[in-house]
Amino acid sequence: MGSFIISVAEYLWIACLLTLVMSVFVPVVQSSRATAIIWVVMGLIMDKVAPELMALSTWDEEIARHAWYLAWVVFNTLTVLLIFYVHKRFAWQYSKLSQYITLCCVVMVILQTARLMDRLLFNTDVLPSIYKYGVPSINIAVASAIVLWLISSMITMKKGI
Numbered sequence: 810m811g812s813f814i815i816s817v818a819e820y821l822w823i824a825c826l827l828t829l830v831m832s833v834f835v836p837v838v839q840s841s842r843a844t845a846i847i848w849v850v851m852g853l854i855m856d857k858v859a860p861e862l863m864a865l866s867t868w869d870e871e872i873a874r875h876a877w878y879l880a881w882v883v884f885n886t887l888t889v890l891l892i893f894y895v896h897k898r899f900a901w902q903y904s905k906l907s908q909y910i911t912l913c914c915v916v917m918v919i920l921q922t923a924r925l926m927d928r929l930l931f932n933t934d935v936l937p938s939i940y941k942y943g944v945p946s947i948n949i950a951v952a953s954a955i956v957l958w959l960i961s962s963m964i965t966m967k968k969g970i
Contacts, residue, residue, distance in 0.1 A: 844907040851888040878925035885917040
């Protein structure tokens with residue numbers, strides 16, 4: 810099951826990008842679209858940064874570990890802050906999808922922080938499995954929610970509601 814989660818996560822961005830492109834042709838709640846775009850863009854940026862962070866391990870493994878977890882805490886925190894900013898800027902109410910994505914980003918910050926503390930501060934190394942499968946599972950859950958949001962919007966449009 811674990812390898813399935815990790816392999817599915819690789820195709821996550823393709824599904825999200827296609828969904829966002831399709832959402833241009835469907836009337837949707839702007840809050841949901843903006844939040845989904847922020848989450849996808851931040852995720853793609855994180856995917857581009859990951860190899861650079863991995864490259865640090867050839868230089869200094871301890872610094873690479875610190876940088877790895879701290880970078881993801883920062884990126885997920887920035888994602889939440891961007892979602893808050895956009896909603897405040899345009900005076901939008903938070904859609905259910907926006908609330909869900911924001912909550913998942915907060916959970917990712919907590920998970921990344923817990924893993925950082927577990928591995929580097931306490932030297933207990935208790936959370937590797939939770940971290941290894943938790944991160945892709947949360948990403949898959951958010952991607953699935955985005956796809957279901959578009960399908961729901963399409964059905965609503967077709968019914969004329």
